[in-house]
Amino acid sequence: MDLTTPDDVVRAAAGADDVAALDAVVPQCRACPRLVAWRELVGIEKRAAFRDETYWARPVPGFGDPEASVLVVGLAPAAHGANRTGRMFTGDRSGDFLFAAMHRTGFASQATSTAADDGLTLTDIRVTAPVRCAPPANAPTPQERRTCGPYLGRELTLIGPRVVVVLGGFGWQALLTTLAEQGCAVPRPRPAFGHGAELVLTGPGGAELVLLGCFHVSQQNTFTGRLTPDMLDAVLLRARAIAGV
Numbered sequence: 001m002d003l004t005t006p007d008d009v010v011r012a013a014a015g016a017d018d019v020a021a022l023d024a025v026v027p028q029c030r031a032c033p034r035l036v037a038w039r040e041l042v043g044i045e046k047r048a049a050f051r052d053e054t055y056w057a058r059p060v061p062g063f064g065d066p067e068a069s070v071l072v073v074g075l076a077p078a079a080h081g082a083n084r085t086g087r088m089f090t091g092d093r094s095g096d097f098l099f100a101a102m103h104r105t106g107f108a109s110q111a112t113s114t115a116a117d118d119g120l121t122l123t124d125i126r127v128t129a130p131v132r133c134a135p136p137a138n139a140p141t142p143q144e145r146r147t148c149g150p151y152l153g154r155e156l157t158l159i160g161p162r163v164v165v166v167l168g169g170f171g172w173q174a175l176l177t178t179l180a181e182q183g184c185a186v187p188r189p190r191p192a193f194g195h196g197a198e199l200v201l202t203g204p205g206g207a208e209l210v211l212l213g214c215f216h217v218s219q220q221n222t223f224t225g226r227l228t229p230d231m232l233d234a235v236l237l238r239a240r241a242i243a244g245v
């Protein structure tokens with residue numbers, strides 16, 4: 001499939017009839033030239049610790065339960081994490097922090113996430129991102145977010161989650177934009193992101209959708225204690241309670 005323009009992305013996302021089809025189409029995408037170049041350069045240059053590994057170096061699809069009641073939305077794959085392993089939040093410290101919390105709160109089969117074939121399974125939860133390629137300096141441009149938006153929009157429609165846990169302000173704004181693009185009524189001015197913020201909307205399928213804000217699991221937050229394991233557990237347990245799972 002030729003996936004080199006924003007229009008190609010719109011068509012490919014709309015044509016995915018189920019989550020498996022969407023997950024199969026995302027890694028073929030080359031619609032953002034800057035991100036394609038960066039993700040592939042990182043995969044060639046590599047970090048010294050991973051020099052014997054073959055990097056995924058492609059867009060990363062969502063990971064987890066295709067019928068999840070809870071969706072976790074981050075920012076974008078990490079250069080030497082998901083861009084290396086091919087699975088969201090897998091292979092870096094952010095993922096270690098997130099999946100350990102999911103394990104403590106009953107969503108993940110194990111506390112560690114080291115490689116795509118490590119046996120980890122998720123129940124009632126799925127992790128995804130508004131931008132599917134690793135960006136330089138973890139900073140996608142507004143245009144790149146817009147180009148990638150149809151994948152998240154389609155994922156929301158196909159899964160129909162009850163709750164979305166949004167990690168960080170970028171994900172919060174990107175998700176609200178995507179929901180607006182899906183025809184959902186988003187309040188104006190837009191409710192601000194904050195840790196513990198809750199926003200009740202009507203989702204793309206017409207059912208109630210609750211957004212829960214959570215500080216991102218980046219090392220900047222977890223190493224400094226801005227986000228502690230107890231804080232993340234509380235958000236995930238709140239999501240579990242709202243979703244009734």
Ligand code: SF4
Nearest residue numbers: 029031032059133148
């Ligand atoms: S960021 Fe999204 S739209 Fe852009 S190349 Fe990657 S997968 Fe395609």
